[in-house]
Amino acid sequence: MDRQQEEDVLLITAQYVAEVQAGQQPRLSDYLVRYPHYAEVITDFVTYYHAVEADLPVEYLSSRQVPPFTASSVGELPQLSETSRAALEQAWKHIEQHERVPTKLDTTLLTIASKRGLSMSQLADKIGLSSDIVEKLAGTRLLIDPATIPQEVLRRLKHVLHTPLSAIRTSMRRANQDADRLQIAEAHTSYHTEQQLASHVQSFREAIEQSLQLSAEQKAAWRDILAREGL
């Protein structure tokens, strides 16, 4: 099934589900007569839908509706469950294993950590940060303004990675240059966020405040460090 056919089948089966959800009891035979060329995939989906999907909890309303959304109607985002975290990590690991491309990664702090037998989350734990911040700090592109990074972070990296401070600074400088190049060289997309993305390098404080993974206590501790270092 090519991409166009897949989209067609999605449209047809979405219509079926919408009818079920509206209490209309659509008949499989009607769909098979109307779309004989997709008979097998429609049958597959309908069987699967009623056997497995029909009684699943739904995150919001029916397929056709867009829920009312205003800036004032804030809904609480659930925490990532342990089960979901494990599944997500396993998925990323598998994706990385199958799509590893040799690049300038060898110069990044994450690679240095990996050579020391540390995963990103382990490195994050050891320096008192979270994975989402470590990725911004130690990935191929430095997405945190180096001038706003506390010395305490560098000290902890030096200690955990057994690497001289100069090497850590060099790695960050190189990643920072890559981030600059990204802003100039990347092709624009059709989305309106393209200009907004150019300013995606943030301060360390912003990264701390916006982190989804840091606990309130960790955030408070980093605020103290930032204040102590006058940042």
Added chain:
Amino acid sequence: MKLERSEDVYDHDVEWVKRRAALTALYDALPEYGCATFWHTLEDANIPLEVLVRCLRAVAAYGDNPGRNRIIEIIIRRTQTANEYWANNALRNINLQIDEREALVSDLYADLCERLIRALIDSQRSFWEENFQHCLRFERQHTYQAFMQREGRWHDRNAEISPAATRRVPRTLMKSLNQPIHDAVGEGDVWVQDIEDKRAQQELLAVEHIDLLNLVLHLPQKLRSVVLLIFWEGRSEKDTARILGVTDRTVRNRLREVWKILRSELALEREGSYG
């Protein structure tokens, strides 16, 4: 054959058009990228998932991997209740030890996450930006089928019988079919008699729909529509033949294959029970 979507399915549906417009309006009204308000808005559980997908693709196209991963995590958090329930529910009919079941459920959910990430990043798959929940349903279906085939718990598309199947045949169905099986001696001709046994057919019709669907789900693809039309929708063999564009004889042959598979699985079930 190309689907005439403009007339058949989509554009005539005013609600869908309204929905698309509403989603675009929400996306266009997002705060400036990267600022605290932007992330605060994306972390609001009320914002449609379709809008999150558009943001994710914009961010991924720009190479902002932390931003991309952050949106993926938000989407996983938004869908985790249903996905975790799904992973447990999808494997509920398989005979397994508790620890083996837990491991399989974890693997199934991880497979789903992987497929989900790949689909979300793929900007060619535009329907995700219009009907997230349905695309997710579809992704779960394919994850489930691929998983069951990989684990050897699914009929290969081209295979006639899967003797390795370990799925539990519904008890009600076993009861329905027990009598013909004890009477039969296992010869092919006897099966023709069984298929035409109106009482057995009536009993199969009385099987709980959910059990019937679970059974059909594990049949080879070409046999599914016949069983569904006859035993789920209550169509006659003749009607079924007309709907599927095949001969009455083909319908009967396919039914015969279904009975053959059922008999095989019932035998395995009995071995499991008494052996």
